[in-house]
Amino acid sequence: MRSKTPDKRLRILDSAVRVFAREGFFKAKVSQIAEDAGLAPGTVYLYFKNKEDLLISVFEERMEEIVSRFRAAVMEHHDPKSRLECLVRMHLSGFQSDPDLAACFQVELRQSSRFMRRGVKGGLQQYLGLIREIVESGRREGVFRKEVSAGLVTHLIFGALDEVVSTWVMSGMKYNLVSLTGQLVDLLTNGIGSGVSVIAKQGLEVDREADRALS
Amino acid sequence: MRSKTPDKRLRILDSAVRVFAREGFFKAKVSQIAEDAGLAPGTVYLYFKNKEDLLISVFEERMEEIVSRFRAAVMEHHDPKSRLECLVRMHLSGFQSDPDLAACFQVELRQSSRFMRRGVKGGLQQYLGLIREIVESGRREGVFRKEVSAGLVTHLIFGALDEVVSTWVMSGMKYNLVSLTGQLVDLLTNGIGSGVSVIAKQGLEVDREADRALS
Amino acid sequence: MRSKTPDKRLRILDSAVRVFAREGFFKAKVSQIAEDAGLAPGTVYLYFKNKEDLLISVFEERMEEIVSRFRAAVMEHHDPKSRLECLVRMHLSGFQSDPDLAACFQVELRQSSRFMRRGVKGGLQQYLGLIREIVESGRREGVFRKEVSAGLVTHLIFGALDEVVSTWVMSGMKYNLVSLTGQLVDLLTNGIGSGVSVIAKQGLEVDREADRALS
């Protein structure tokens, strides 16, 4: 069985996520990843240009899958607010259920200067694009405000999600991240101001640990 | 380690910001920084434990100054919303007026695993603390909602600011970042939902370039 | 190892000359040579032991053909001096008309330690043998001096030819190498001393570019 299989490529990516999460990007040795995948070091270079390319590929390829999965789920909802909630919930639960991936995305990936300098457009742009679609649909239906920049709104949502997940990762992933969904959606939708009396309060209880970690 | 010539210490920090911004953390050589500061490489180690410590110190010491300056300005306002606006404006204009520092904080710093693993508590916590104070004051005065986690609100604000600045840095710092202040404060306060009819609309025009970059 | 398709063997040798000349021995990849020959990398190893063997084989096999061709031509002459002139002319014109081969022989081949340590006896020895025969015939006929070592004379001739061709290759193969034949033969025959008044001066004009490059 000596054929260049997509299977092998995937095995390398899986191993990379594991090893990067466990060792950190710099400490991780390519040979470790190869070994974890049951391959020789050189084989990694048959599929990836170098170690950084491996990290970026983890991101891009996982992201692609994530975006299409999220989009499918989000688009099952027709109410923009439900869409937003769906996205937030999936974002949080996605990372919560895959701590290795969370560590890769929130910590290790940022150590790639290529990533930090946004040399990587694909995955992140697609994700921002999905958020943007939700925002646009809400604007069309009059559920979301139109007098503010849609781009800014998009980044507000992404920034909030990213920060919340980062905080969770940094604090040791000890609390229930998904439990923040309700409040986060509420905050994004209604803001922090007390102008409106928000009525429906179900789903707003936050994990105690979460609250402590955020403080 | 704080005795010696404080002057030299500062020269090193200044040079570090410049060199890190220009070269990136990993490409930057300690000897480059020393040369930029007009010193020998060994001298850097009289003031800083190692290269990463230098990066972290840049952050911590600049942050200390920033936090106290921001706090002073913020506290001149008594209305929590004005305080928030003051903070947002200062955050954005602070980075806008010091691109090297912006590059250091938003890009290079994240490449330090010690930072990313939140091994650095001081500066960031203080900054989050300042935001938190604003939030708490707003809650006490009934201007900000109390039924959501104050910690979450704090991170929402920080996450939004951080993402907006990052996007600006990544897109080449080409547009007027401060012009986003009005909309950002509005969004944070009132949310993205169209529940409220927000009245005062002055200060909501956003730089065209900004809008394009955010899309 | 000589069975298989002789055609393929030759294609590989031809490609090797081209690729070695273009890339240099070390930069040249076996896979490049294979590709140039329209074959898979592994196939090269059905015909040659390794990369160095390929280089050596290029030399040996081309040399074999060269020696027999040169010998045939040389032996058509019966005057030893004509024989020498014939050899010099063919040596120079041979390389001049095949720059890739010249580059291989004069530059790349020397980068093989096996060659440089004279681990390769065949081709070169045969060539030296041919020169030797010319020398011996001249001695028998009293045209060439007998009181000096025939071996030394042989190497003198070869050394002169080799150096002249090397200089031509290094200087970019820009001038007419064959134009040196007359003078070179004259010098070899009569020496650099002005003891003799050499009469026949035809064929002694040297290419201007050649003269410049030799200076």
Add this chain to the structure above:
Amino acid sequence: MRSKTPDKRLRILDSAVRVFAREGFFKAKVSQIAEDAGLAPGTVYLYFKNKEDLLISVFEERMEEIVSRFRAAVMEHHDPKSRLECLVRMHLSGFQSDPDLAACFQVELRQSSRFMRRGVKGGLQQYLGLIREIVESGRREGVFRKEVSAGLVTHLIFGALDEVVSTWVMSGMKYNLVSLTGQLVDLLTNGIGSGVSVIAKQGLEVDREADRALS
């Protein structure tokens, strides 16, 4: 004693000659050379750009010394023929008395593509320059022929020397190289042709081993 001394540079060069001669250029490890010089591997890179630069530097710097030493000796003679003989003798005895250097110059150096592509002009050109001066002086005094290209004559002399030394190195340095001086000078001066009756025949006996090796 922590000063960048020329002494250290020289120690490295000496060690390099030894190690290159013993191991060959490619097998030689930089760390071996460093160890031989009593230094850390990294130190070598303080003085030389890389391994090839080290090899080239050995050549250039030794050559410089050689050329000036040879020139001094050669110019003590005023008769061009004596000058030539002096040069040939020094060339042969120089290599004979320093086998490591001979191995470096005749074998290892050629494995550097930078050298083989004449990326190194200095040393060799100077040496050719010295030969050229001898030739020119002989022409002025009517001792050497003027109707042939001086450049060609120069390369003829160099080519002969180079080939003779190479043959000696390849055959194991087993015979007396200097013993070839007389015949070589005679051949260069009077040529291989029997046109002239050369009279003085002293100094023309060649080492038996030499004669065998040249055959």
Add this chain to the structure above:
DNA sequence: GATGAATGAGAATTCATTCAT
């Protein structure tokens, strides 16, 4: 305190070669 020459650990990467198909 300051210097800057010396250190030396450490891992990514290449590519000739193999061998299962």
Add this chain to the structure above:
DNA sequence: CATGAATGAATTCTCATTCAT
């Protein structure tokens, strides 16, 4: 015979850090 995916050995070179002066 031919293939070409997989192998894995093997070493340069960098540069943060030290420490004798």
